[in-house]
Amino acid sequence: MQLRQLIQSLPKATIDGPQDQEITGVFADSRQIEPGGVFVAVRGSELDGQKFVADAIERGAAAIVSEVAPEPGVTDRVCWAHVPDARAAVAAMACAYYEDPSAKMNIVGITGTNGKTTTAFLVHSIMQKVWTRAGLLGTVQVDDGEAVRPATHTTPGALELQAEFQTMHDNACRGVAMEVSSHALEQKRVDGTQFDVAVFSNFTQDHLDYHGTMEAYYEAKRRLFDLMESQVGEKKTTAVINIDDPYGQRLIEEFKGRLHILSYGHGVHADLRLGREVQTVRGTEFQVTYKDREYLVRTPYIGRFNVYNCGAALAASIACGIKARSAVRALADAPQVPGRMENVGSRDGATVFVDYAHTPDALEHACAALRELQPKRLITVFGCGGDRDQSKRKLMGKAAAEASDLCVVTSDNPRSEDPREIIRHIEVGMEGKRYQVIPDRSLAIRVAVNVSEEGDIILIAGKGHETYQEIDGKRIDFDDRRAAYQALKTKSV
Ligand SMILES: CC(=O)N[C@H]1[C@@H](OP(=O)(O)OP(=O)(O)OC[C@H]2O[C@@H](n3ccc(=O)[nH]c3=O)[C@H](O)[C@@H]2O)O[C@H](CO)[C@@H](O)[C@@H]1O[C@H](C)C(=O)N[C@@H](C)C(=O)N[C@H](CCC(=O)O)C(=O)O
Ligand SMILES: Nc1ncnc2c1ncn2[C@@H]1O[C@H](COP(=O)(O)OP(=O)(O)OP(=O)(O)O)[C@@H](O)[C@H]1O
Numbered sequence: 420m421q422l423r424q425l426i427q428s429l430p431k432a433t434i435d436g437p438q439d440q441e442i443t444g445v446f447a448d449s450r451q452i453e454p455g456g457v458f459v460a461v462r463g464s465e466l467d468g469q470k471f472v473a474d475a476i477e478r479g480a481a482a483i484v485s486e487v488a489p490e491p492g493v494t495d496r497v498c499w500a501h502v503p504d505a506r507a508a509v510a511a512m513a514c515a516y517y518e519d520p521s522a523k524m525n526i527v528g529i530t531g532t533n534g535k536t537t538t539a540f541l542v543h544s545i546m547q548k549v550w551t552r553a554g555l556l557g558t559v560q561v562d563d564g565e566a567v568r569p570a571t572h573t574t575p576g577a578l579e580l581q582a583e584f585q586t587m588h589d590n591a592c593r594g595v596a597m598e599v600s601s602h603a604l605e606q607k608r609v610d611g612t613q614f615d616v617a618v619f620s621n622f623t624q625d626h627l628d629y630h631g632t633m634e635a636y637y638e639a640k641r642r643l644f645d646l647m648e649s650q651v652g653e654k655k656t657t658a659v660i661n662i663d664d665p666y667g668q669r670l671i672e673e674f675k676g677r678l679h680i681l682s683y684g685h686g687v688h689a690d691l692r693l694g695r696e697v698q699t700v701r702g703t704e705f706q707v708t709y710k711d712r713e714y715l716v717r718t719p720y721i722g723r724f725n726v727y728n729c730g731a732a733l734a735a736s737i738a739c740g741i742k743a744r745s746a747v748r749a750l751a752d753a754p755q756v757p758g759r760m761e762n763v764g765s766r767d768g769a770t771v772f773v774d775y776a777h778t779p780d781a782l783e784h785a786c787a788a789l790r791e792l793q794p795k796r797l798i799t800v801f802g803c804g805g806d807r808d809q810s811k812r813k814l815m816g817k818a819a820a821e822a823s824d825l826c827v828v829t830s831d832n833p834r835s836e837d838p839r840e841i842i843r844h845i846e847v848g849m850e851g852k853r854y855q856v857i858p859d860r861s862l863a864i865r866v867a868v869n870v871s872e873e874g875d876i877i878l879i880a881g882k883g884h885e886t887y888q889e890i891d892g893k894r895i896d897f898d899d900r901r902a903a904y905q906a907l908k909t910k911s912v
């Protein structure tokens with residue numbers, strides 16, 4: 420692509436210097452730049468990209484995009500675009516460079532505190548069944564329609580994202596199911612993406628370390644809908660919103676008349692109504708009413724919260740033009756989402772589930788889901804992440820202690836923090852309840868399995884699909900599922 424053409428995609432830019440050359444790519448990381456590339460200097464949360472401009476020029480950058488004006492003489496060597504917002508510039512150039520691949524596919528973006536990964540898997544699996552090829556982007560993995568690989572972020576940076584969309588389109592994907600994290604929305608990673616459907620699953624406390632307040636966290640989530648409203652193009656867009664969630668109701672109020680809304684939930688006002696749930700160890704059955712027609716949904720997923728995730732996935736699929744009946748049918752063999760309510764085995768009548776609940780609300784729901792299976796006792800092993808929202812720790816302690824017969828409090832990615840200090844924060848919420856503290860996660864799992872008896876259920880929460888434990892900035896191999904399997908195998912009688 421010609422630099423002149425790319426530069427035109429930048430809103431409100433002041434341009435100086437040579438523009439007549441073919442460029443080799445757009446880069447926000449100076450370490451990746453190739454000669455003839457465009458370097459965008461982003462002021463990040465850790466570093467200021469401006470510091471790397473000289474390095475980028477040294478490596479042969481053809482153009483610099485920056486919030487800072489050029490120094491005299493620089494524009495004799497490179498083109499300089501002075502912009503008001505470098506993150507917005509990255510997104511705009513990413514879309515232009517990859518020629519707006521999101522405009523050519525059905526894009527479902529999913530935001531909310533809990534349930535994004537699960538809902539994205541469900542939408543992806545419905546799309547795959549109906550359209551043969553579909554893309555998936557989320558916390559666990561990326562599926563580009565041909566190959567699956569582990570994800571590094573829930574939502575990739577703007578450049579990686581648009582490149583991924585292009586690959587998916589080249590691979591004949593008709594649709595993409597993607598998670599949209601609040602970090603991504605705040606950092607404009609999805610700006611310029613043309614969504615067909617935006618889903619709001621629910622909203623409870625998390626990430627206050629990053630967003631500061633619940634209001635700022637909500638504003639970040641709402642940006643997905645603001646973006647969809649301001650989207651230019653041919654797409655008929657739909658906002659799929661959980662009407663049973665108080666913040667979902669607020670979102671509906673805020674966007675009524677501005678976006679086409681398809682609500683889901685248990686109430687009579689929901690456009691897609693959920694009801695008559697029956698939970699068993701093998702899965703869940705429930706009824707869906709949409710446009711006066713009733714559907715019986717069968718899914719292998721357990722837990723009431725998964726009825727919501729299925730409802731969101733059905734509504735999103737319908738909004739993409741998929742027949743309700745086909746979507747319902749596809750849910751019957753919904754895939755196991757790695758580390759989400761994953762049954763990893765039983766021994767002497769006690770069963771272990773590994774789950775990714777790492778917020779107070781998720782932990783409460785995960786415990787409640789397993790309680791519905793009427794265990795003799797529910798034994799919960801959990802911890803809280805270091806260098807993350809500290810105020811959720813005591814709330815998670817309370818949620819787990821209230822719903823469990825016994826808790827084993829342990830470590831979950833302490834990162835740079837002292838694991839015992841994190842555990843002390845958790846314990847504040849557990850006063851007067853039965854629990855044990857075992858900071859070594861592997862030992863904690865072994866102890867929980869060893870004390871279990873016939874009819875017990877053990878929930879190992881917080882790490883789900885993760886295959887590491889992050890201590891002091893280092894990632895050590897660790898997998899709850901493997902640790903549980905080993906503990907079951909070597910259980911003392
Ligand atoms: C806090 C946060 O979200 N940080 C993300 C963000 O970094 P940043 O933009 O603040 O960048 P920075 O490190 O300060 O550097 C500033 C700029 O200098 C550039 N640089 C840096 C070094 C150099 O030598 N040359 C150079 O050009 C960097 O490429 C960057 O453009 O953008 C980077 C590129 O996209 C991300 O890798 C990075 O994710 C960090 C590692 C991270 O841990 N993020 C987590 C919190 C996150 O994003 N999580 C959400 C999910 C949360 C949920 O569970 O809901 C996610 O979407 O994954
Ligand atoms: N709809 C829901 N409501 C409440 N809790 C849920 C819901 N769906 C899943 N959970 C709980 O939250 C955990 C995380 O689910 P999931 O990975 O689908 O969410 P997520 O929003 O992608 O999370 P993250 O932001 O960490 O990627 C699950 O393991 C489960 O315990």
Ligand SMILES: N[C@H](CCC[C@H](N)C(=O)O)C(=O)O
Pocket residue numbers: 777803804805807831832881882885
């Ligand atoms: N995406 C979540 C993952 C948390 C998982 C938990 N294992 C932890 O490390 O805190 C976060 O960044 O808050």
Ligand SMILES: [Mg+2]
Pocket residue numbers: 535536557558559573598
């Ligand atoms: Mg996720």
